[in-house]
Amino acid sequence: MAGRETLEELVRLQGERVRGLKQQKASTEQIEEEVAKLLKLKAQLGPDEGKHKFVLKTPKGTRDYSPRQMAVREKVFDVIIGCFKRHGAEVIDTPVFELKETLTGKYGEDSKLIYDLKDQGGELLSLRYDLTVPFARYLAMNKLTNIKRYHIAKVYRRDNPAMTRGRYREFYQCDFDIAGQFDPMIPDAECLKIMCEILSSLQIGDFLVKVNDRRILDGLFAICGVPDTKFRTICSSVDKLDKMSWEEVKNEMVGEKGLAPEVADRIGDYVQQHGGVSLVEQLLQDPKLSQNKQALEGLGDLKLLFEYLTLFGVADKISFDLSLARGLDYYTGVIYEAVLLQPPAQAGEEPLGVGSVAAGGRYDGLVGMFDPKGRKVPCVGLSIGVERIFSIVEQRLEAELLYKKNPKLLNQLQYCEEAGIPLVAIIGEQELKDGVVKLRSVTSREEVDVRREDLVEEIKRRTSQPSCTC
Amino acid sequence: MAGRETLEELVRLQGERVRGLKQQKASTEQIEEEVAKLLKLKAQLGPDEGKHKFVLKTPKGTRDYSPRQMAVREKVFDVIIGCFKRHGAEVIDTPVFELKETLTGKYGEDSKLIYDLKDQGGELLSLRYDLTVPFARYLAMNKLTNIKRYHIAKVYRRDNPAMTRGRYREFYQCDFDIAGQFDPMIPDAECLKIMCEILSSLQIGDFLVKVNDRRILDGLFAICGVPDTKFRTICSSVDKLDKMSWEEVKNEMVGEKGLAPEVADRIGDYVQQHGGVSLVEQLLQDPKLSQNKQALEGLGDLKLLFEYLTLFGVADKISFDLSLARGLDYYTGVIYEAVLLQPPAQAGEEPLGVGSVAAGGRYDGLVGMFDPKGRKVPCVGLSIGVERIFSIVEQRLEAELLYKKNPKLLNQLQYCEEAGIPLVAIIGEQELKDGVVKLRSVTSREEVDVRREDLVEEIKRRTSQPSCTC
Numbered sequence: 026m027a028g029r030e031t032l033e034e035l036v037r038l039q040g041e042r043v044r045g046l047k048q049q050k051a052s053t054e055q056i057e058e059e060v061a062k063l064l065k066l067k068a069q070l071g072p073d074e075g076k077h078k079f080v081l082k083t084p085k086g087t088r089d090y091s092p093r094q095m096a097v098r099e100k101v102f103d104v105i106i107g108c109f110k111r112h113g114a115e116v117i118d119t120p121v122f123e124l125k126e127t128l129t130g131k132y133g134e135d136s137k138l139i140y141d142l143k144d145q146g147g148e149l150l151s152l153r154y155d156l157t158v159p160f161a162r163y164l165a166m167n168k169l170t171n172i173k174r175y176h177i178a179k180v181y182r183r184d185n186p187a188m189t190r191g192r193y194r195e196f197y198q199c200d201f202d203i204a205g206q207f208d209p210m211i212p213d214a215e216c217l218k219i220m221c222e223i224l225s226s227l228q229i230g231d232f233l234v235k236v237n238d239r240r241i242l243d244g245l246f247a248i249c250g251v252p253d254t255k256f257r258t259i260c261s262s263v264d265k266l267d268k269m270s271w272e273e274v275k276n277e278m279v280g281e282k283g284l285a286p287e288v289a290d291r292i293g294d295y296v297q298q299h300g301g302v303s304l305v306e307q308l309l310q311d312p313k314l315s316q317n318k319q320a321l322e323g324l325g326d327l328k329l330l331f332e333y334l335t336l337f338g339v340a341d342k343i344s345f346d347l348s349l350a351r352g353l354d355y356y357t358g359v360i361y362e363a364v365l366l367q368p369p370a371q372a373g374e375e376p377l378g379v380g381s382v383a384a385g386g387r388y389d390g391l392v393g394m395f396d397p398k399g400r401k402v403p404c405v406g407l408s409i410g411v412e413r414i415f416s417i418v419e420q421r422l423e424a425e426l427l428y429k430k431n432p433k434l435l436n437q438l439q440y441c442e443e444a445g446i447p448l449v450a451i452i453g454e455q456e457l458k459d460g461v462v463k464l465r466s467v468t469s470r471e472e473v474d475v476r477r478e479d480l481v482e483e484i485k486r487r488t489s490q491p492s493c494t495c
Numbered sequence: 496m497a498g499r500e501t502l503e504e505l506v507r508l509q510g511e512r513v514r515g516l517k518q519q520k521a522s523t524e525q526i527e528e529e530v531a532k533l534l535k536l537k538a539q540l541g542p543d544e545g546k547h548k549f550v551l552k553t554p555k556g557t558r559d560y561s562p563r564q565m566a567v568r569e570k571v572f573d574v575i576i577g578c579f580k581r582h583g584a585e586v587i588d589t590p591v592f593e594l595k596e597t598l599t600g601k602y603g604e605d606s607k608l609i610y611d612l613k614d615q616g617g618e619l620l621s622l623r624y625d626l627t628v629p630f631a632r633y634l635a636m637n638k639l640t641n642i643k644r645y646h647i648a649k650v651y652r653r654d655n656p657a658m659t660r661g662r663y664r665e666f667y668q669c670d671f672d673i674a675g676q677f678d679p680m681i682p683d684a685e686c687l688k689i690m691c692e693i694l695s696s697l698q699i700g701d702f703l704v705k706v707n708d709r710r711i712l713d714g715l716f717a718i719c720g721v722p723d724t725k726f727r728t729i730c731s732s733v734d735k736l737d738k739m740s741w742e743e744v745k746n747e748m749v750g751e752k753g754l755a756p757e758v759a760d761r762i763g764d765y766v767q768q769h770g771g772v773s774l775v776e777q778l779l780q781d782p783k784l785s786q787n788k789q790a791l792e793g794l795g796d797l798k799l800l801f802e803y804l805t806l807f808g809v810a811d812k813i814s815f816d817l818s819l820a821r822g823l824d825y826y827t828g829v830i831y832e833a834v835l836l837q838p839p840a841q842a843g844e845e846p847l848g849v850g851s852v853a854a855g856g857r858y859d860g861l862v863g864m865f866d867p868k869g870r871k872v873p874c875v876g877l878s879i880g881v882e883r884i885f886s887i888v889e890q891r892l893e894a895e896l897l898y899k900k901n902p903k904l905l906n907q908l909q910y911c912e913e914a915g916i917p918l919v920a921i922i923g924e925q926e927l928k929d930g931v932v933k934l935r936s937v938t939s940r941e942e943v944d945v946r947r948e949d950l951v952e953e954i955k956r957r958t959s960q961p962s963c964t965c
Contacts, residue, residue: 081636081865083590084620089633092585092644115562120553120665121591121622121649141613142622145653150554152591152612163559166551174562179591183615195590395551 086186086194097418101411102177104226105199109175112219114201117174119159121181125149131158131391133354134261138182152181156200157355157388157406164204165395170402171205191380191413202406204392210326213359213387214333216407220363220383221339223409229417231366232382235299235346238327239356239386241308244320245347248313249291251284257354258282263296264350267364271297299346302331323358330359351386358387359405365413383409441467448484556656556664567888571881572647574696575669579645582689584671587644589629591651595619601628601861603824604731608652622651626670627825627858627876634674635865640872641675661850661883672876674862680796683829683857684803686877690833690853691809693879699887701836702852705769705816708797709826709856711778714790715817718783719761721754727824728752733766734820737834741767769816772801793828800829821856828857829875835883853879911937918954 083089090098109116128139128151140152153159156176164172177199186194201219203212217234224232242263246256262277269277271293278284278292295314298304305327314320327345334340351360363383385407392402423440434451441449451463451472461474464483475483553559560568579586598609598621610622623629626646634642647669656664671689673682687704694702712733716726732747739747741763748754748762765784768774775797784790797815804810821830833853855877862872893910904921911919921933921942931944934953945953 079596080594081632081867082594083636084592084594084618087590087592089590089636090588091637092587095586095588098588116565117562118560118565118568120557120559121651122554122557122665124550124552124554126549141615143611143613145611147653148554162551166553166559167561181591183617195592397551 084194086184086188088188088193094415094419097415098411101227101414101418102199105223105409105411106175106177108219108223108226109199109201112173112201112215114173114175117160117163117176118178119153119156119163119176121179122150122152123159123162125151127151127162127395128154128158131353131355131394133257133352135182135352138184140181140183153178154182155180155353156198156408157202157353158391160200160202160204160406161388161391161402161404162395164392164402164404169204173201173203175199175201191410191416193412196410196412199409199411200406202404204402204404206403210329210333210359212405213326214330214337216385216405217330217334217343217361218337218339220361220385220407220409221342224363224383227414227418229365229382229414232342232363233366234343234361234363234383235349236327236330236343236359236361237346237349238323238359239351240319240323240358241314241327241347242350244314244317244323245292245295247319248317249295250288251292255282255284259284259292260350261352263292263348264352266296266348296347299344299348301340301343301345302328304345305331326359351384355388355391356386357389360384360386361407380413381410382413383407438465438467448487450480450484554664556654556658558658558663564885564889567885568881571697571884571888572669575693575879575881576645576647578689578693578696579669579671582643582671582685584643584645587630587633587646588648589623589626589633589646591649592620592622593629593632595621597621597632597865598624598628601823601825601864603727603822605652605822608654610651610653623648624652625650625823626668626878627672627823628861630670630672630674630876631858631861631874632865634862634872634874639674643671643673645669645671661880661886663882666880666882669879669881670876672874674872674874676873680799680803680829682875683796684800684807686855686875687800687804687813687831688807688809690831690855690877690879691812694833694853697884697888699835699852699884702812702833703836704813704831704833704853705819706797706800706813706829706831707816707819708793708829709821710789710793710828711784711797711817712820714784714787714793715762715765717789718787719765720758721762725752725754729754729762730820731822733762733818734822736766736818766817769814769818771810771813771815772798774815775801796829821854825858825861826856827859830854830856831877850883851880852883853877908935908937918957920950920954 122142125141126149129136132139132154135154139154142150142152156178160174160176163169177197179195180198181195184192184194186192201216203215205212217236220234242260243256246259247253251259259278259282262274262282265274265277275286275289275293278289279286305324308314309321309324309328314324331340331343331345334343349360349362351362361384362381364381385405387403387405389401389403392404393399396402423437423446438449440446447467449465449467451465453463456463456474459474461476462480463472464475464480465472592612595611596619599606602609602624605624609624612620612622626648630644630646633639647667649665650668651665654662654664656662671686673685675682687706690704712730713726716729717723721729729748729752732744732752735744735747745756745759745763748759749756775794778784779791779794779798784794801810801813801815804813819830819832821832831854832851834851855875857873857875859871859873862874863869866872893907893916908919910916917937919935919937921935923933926933926944929944931946932950933942934945934950935942936957
């Protein structure tokens with residue numbers, strides 16, 4: 026503020042100087058020169074923040090939920106909560122903010138996206154970035170070593186929002202986690218089973234769950250010759266393979282992160298592979314990788330995991346993908362991420378893009394970071410990213426909101442009446458044969474046949490009329 | 496930090512000086528003097544922030560919800576949402592933070608309690624302080640002039656928490672509001688009816704709803720001789736009459752706020768009155784008050800309100816109380832606040848204190864503050880403060896969690912076994928007659944009779960044993 030005040034004072038003085046010159050009948054050139062100085066100073070001041078117009082909006086990256094959107098949200102949550110409860114989870118809740126230090130050192134490079142609260146005296150606070158770290162804090166605080174819980178709440182990330190694709194700065198996570206010491210891979214398999222159950226129930230299109238293990242990645246980096254200190258940053262590069270080509274990722278590894286090209290090439294040979302349990306078995310025979318203790322443990326566990334997944338009837342949805350790395354620091358074992366295969370974009374709608382709708386993994390060290398004596402509580406969990414799912418369901422809003430196995434025309438017309446939808450396009454067998462669409466005004470109940478090619482124009486014409494009841 | 500570094504450097508140099516003196520075999524006095532300087536410098540440095548202990552806790556004034564507490568929360572919400580829906584409300588949701596300027600100028604003296612987010616670049620944001628202002632922003636943004644909605648969400652206030660009495664910095668509000676132009680007092684009466692329905696259903700003890708009108712208060716201040724500029728601050732003083740005596744409030748008005756003593760006395764004559772519709776009629780005959788246009792409007796509306804409340808069968812729960820003022824700036828007409836009459840504190844429990852559990856009022860100007868053209872949308876609403884209710888229900892946890900019309904002993908014992916409660920005190924007819932309590936160990940199922948006066952000691956003794964299974 027001091028800087029601004031000094032500048033303001035300078036502008037004022039300069040202005041007085043110009044007025045003085047005018048009174049002295051100075052040359053136009055002189056005056057112009059002084060005015061130029063004045064404008065330059067004013068530009069340095071920037072826009073006057075005190076006088077900007079009031080903006081009627083929600084903060085960037087956030088949105089309101091209308092009653093209709095809330096109906097979608099409730100429907101999606103019902104499916105998810107029903108599944109979590111069937112699998113025996115209890116529910117907890119935690120505050121929207123945590124002590125800043127609770128979040129410190131848990132998210133690696135993503136920490137810069139954490140929202141901090143202003144220091145208004147008292148404790149330093151941050152908005153929660155996920156539900157996993159608060160869960161670990163909850164376990165340590167209550168000395169719990171054994172719980173199956175779910176938690177559905179909003180989390181906050183100062184990311185670049187892409188709201189049409191369901192990416193927000195305030196968004197829901199639906200988390201299910203199992204804490205406790207159990208026989209290997211049984212809780213991990215249950216998490217993957219739950220993911221598949223929920224994504225199937227939601228009927229948002231075909232999906233695939235990529236699976237990998239942090240120990241396999243670490244072992245792989247070791248045998249390829251990556252220095253220990255670069256494991257995490259090279260892991261971040263690998264994670265970009267779903268959006269970038271191998272050539273681009275390699276350039277980042279070599280150019281930005283200083284890896285030797287031959288080391289990058291060795292990594293590339295591995296991380297471009299994906300497949301089923303047969304790939305696990307193949308790598309177990311890999312002369313180099315099988316010599317690495319960590320990689321061997323990871324591969325052994327993945328083999329066991331696939332056995333359980335076959336028993337659970339979901340193995341066909343799972344792909345062992347060596348390029349899956351996951352951003353967060355706290356994972357220690359199996360990691361997974363579900364992606365939609367065929368985004369259900371329809372004509373005239375913005376494509377939703379293939380993207381992650383659920384993810385998770387094993388984090389055996391996180392609770393120990395909070396326990397005063399460092400006691401570890403093994404944990405594995407999953408998180409459903411419902412905003413993308415809301416977007417998909419909202420784009421197909423009407424059909425979804427009817428929730429009918431056999432939607433009758435009369436019900437649909439009644440729904441339009443209640444919801445204030447002015448026009449209905451009806452296509453039956455006769456209309457198909459004639460190449461027309463029956464356009465019905467909901468309020469007047471008048472119907473006219475419109476040729477397919479004229480439909481868009483006709484709808485535009487009718488809806489653009491003032492106080493259109495069509 | 497520069498200051499700190501300079502001090503640290505000084506401490507280091509001073510330390511070297513002391514070591515130098517020792518090598519030179521300087522006098523004890525000299526050394527002591529130098530050490531004193533050193534300690535003084537070190538004290539200036541303050542505690543080393545880098546080395547403070549990690550604290551495992553939730554932020555001040557917040558709490559986690561355990562699965563058992565979530566069960567209470569769900570039960571309470573079910574009652575409230577059921578009532579809101581019966582009265583035809585739709586549900587919406589808004590972001591947890593708003594643009595800072597959205598909240599500016601809406602809360603009067605309470606604005607200092609708003610949580611701001613740190614300026615990390617981009618928009619300046621604050622956590623929502625209530626659900627009313629976001630609702631008004633939502634109406635203006637979507638150009639809605641007519642809606643009945645409910646909204647259940649957490650709000651944030653940097654207040655002094657009193658958590659045992661259900662006062663938190665993060666707490667739920669359950670809001671129901673009616674926006675739109677309707678015949679006088681019908682929506683207002685529905686809000687009061689809803690409040691009474693919910694508080695009766697929750698079975699948390701007897702309650703009373705105080706009612707007043709901001710126009711009556713303003714009229715009253717005017718005829719008593721309060722200067723216009725002091726209306727709001729004197730209103731704040733009046734609002735304290737539920738916690739302070741009239742003498743104390745008068746002292747504040749005269750001593751702190753500079754009101755003439757005779758003006759304060761005139762106010763006192765009015766605001767110490769409360770009663771039913773007969774008091775409304777009496778004041779309508781008051782020679783001074785009935786001359787004031789605002790007061791007359793308020794009193795006329797209250798009379799009409801009582802007619803509707805009688806029709807709705809809740810008039811016996813309502814008290815016209817001239818001392819009710821409400822803190823928030825945005826109220827323009829009828830205001831109300833529900834208080835519990837007999838806090839259900841039980842032996843050995845901290846008393847909950849009589850307190851407000853629901854409140855609300857009419858705010859006809861708030862939406863207009865957001866509309867670019869200042870268009871007004873009349874609104875009236877209510878807010879249920881559920882944290883107090885959670886506290887009450889949690890203190891009676893077991894009975895509540897069984898949810899049984901006829902709780903059988905066997906069921907209760909089973910519940911204790913499942914919930915890990917170690918001891919049960921059983922009082923039947925025989926025990927009452929004998930003046931004893933049967934103390935049962937849940938795990939061993941052994942029962943002993945303990946004299947009433949020895950019960951507390953016996954329970955303390957048993958529960959203090961290491962790894963007590965009693």
